[in-house]
Amino acid sequence: MEQISAILKQYSFLEGKSYQCHTFGSGLIHGTYLIESPDSKFILQEFNNSVFKYPERIAHNHFIMGEKGDVSKLPFALPLPRLNNSGDSLTNFEGKLYRLFDFVKGVTLQEIQNSNQACLAAKAYGVFAEWAKDIPASEMKESIPKFHRLDWRFENLEKAASEERSLGKEEKEILDYYFSQKTLVESYKEFLTSCPKRITHNDTKINNLIFEENLEKVAAIIDLDTLMGGLLLYDFGDLIRTVACSEVETSQNWGNLVHRPEIFEELLKGYWEGVRDMATNEEAKSLLIAGEVMTCIMGLRFLTDHLQGNIYYKVAYPLQNLHRAKNQMIFLKSQQEQRSQLKNIWSKITGLIG
Numbered sequence: 001m002e003q004i005s006a007i008l009k010q011y012s013f014l015e016g017k018s019y020q021c022h023t024f025g026s027g028l029i030h031g032t033y034l035i036e037s038p039d040s041k042f043i044l045q046e047f048n049n050s051v052f053k054y055p056e057r058i059a060h061n062h063f064i065m066g067e068k069g070d071v072s073k074l075p076f077a078l079p080l081p082r083l084n085n086s087g088d089s090l091t092n093f094e095g096k097l098y099r100l101f102d103f104v105k106g107v108t109l110q111e112i113q114n115s116n117q118a119c120l121a122a123k124a125y126g127v128f129a130e131w132a133k134d135i136p137a138s139e140m141k142e143s144i145p146k147f148h149r150l151d152w153r154f155e156n157l158e159k160a161a162s163e164e165r166s167l168g169k170e171e172k173e174i175l176d177y178y179f180s181q182k183t184l185v186e187s188y189k190e191f192l193t194s195c196p197k198r199i200t201h202n203d204t205k206i207n208n209l210i211f212e213e214n215l216e217k218v219a220a221i222i223d224l225d226t227l228m229g230g231l232l233l234y235d236f237g238d239l240i241r242t243v244a245c246s247e248v249e250t251s252q253n254w255g256n257l258v259h260r261p262e263i264f265e266e267l268l269k270g271y272w273e274g275v276r277d278m279a280t281n282e283e284a285k286s287l288l289i290a291g292e293v294m295t296c297i298m299g300l301r302f303l304t305d306h307l308q309g310n311i312y313y314k315v316a317y318p319l320q321n322l323h324r325a326k327n328q329m330i331f332l333k334s335q336q337e338q339r340s341q342l343k344n345i346w347s348k349i350t351g352l353i354g
């Protein structure tokens, strides 16, 4: 608590207030505390710079967002870090970095409870992209280099697999499946050339939204560390990956794991409402392979990590990354089997012909 008081002294607007401090939330990356005074609440985060190696790039991106975008025009909060007395968003204390955010009241969901929540979530991320469209993406820095570059993730798997090592039958089957995704990589590369770089969130999971308590409105988009230049398909694709799957990413319930077209429809309805006025024809088309691209990326990352001995993702048991890669493989196959059905839904919603 003494340490926290010393950190909070760096924020003059908190001067003279008494506050209480508790650990908060279920985030796995940054340490999070709720700071509560009788009339205000804040979130204090201890920044994890082993996962995010370039804190100054994130601070730069947040600065650009705050300077070039008018956050008050968004229909929900976008809690950027508050600036300390030196005008910085990062506060260094005893060798560690901290950030302070306004607290947003509401609830987070780990999974949707009904399809309307899928629509609301996707709309929020779409509205965000539309709001950010005039902020030059070229001014944003890569907080994690090549984060959603499918081609680069593919090459990384090739490298990891080429290191001499004998593979089991299942490992080999999964590896071969991912290696068979070259056509998807090629389609992605075409969109990388033909689609404009936008400002994207890049981690559009349902639990990165705060809903109002009645769950009928999005109150905030949070987890803004991966905000950077990217393609719209990254944000829409990660929504599909995490919301349209019948099972969570850690599930081994292979027989029940499918892509749910009715949820895809709700996600597209919501996202399209947000981006329709800004999206180019190519961007609209890219939404059709978005789910496949993001699912493939995560499968490639999990499998690479498995082959490298689980150095990036925490695992609860040794084969967990292999199982996550298998989960994403089954989900990707399911999307590919539904391509023509999904295209019909896409045409119905966008009014376009693919």
Ligand code: GN1
Residues within 6 Å of the ligand: 028, 029, 051, 144, 203, 249, 298
């Ligand atoms: C990581 O830690 P979390 O859940 O915010 C990863 C995402 C993946 C996700 C998969 C910085 O996000 O890209 O989609 O795991 N974030 C980073 O569970 O690597």
Ligand code: MG
Residues within 6 Å of the ligand: 203, 223
């Ligand atoms: Mg995250």
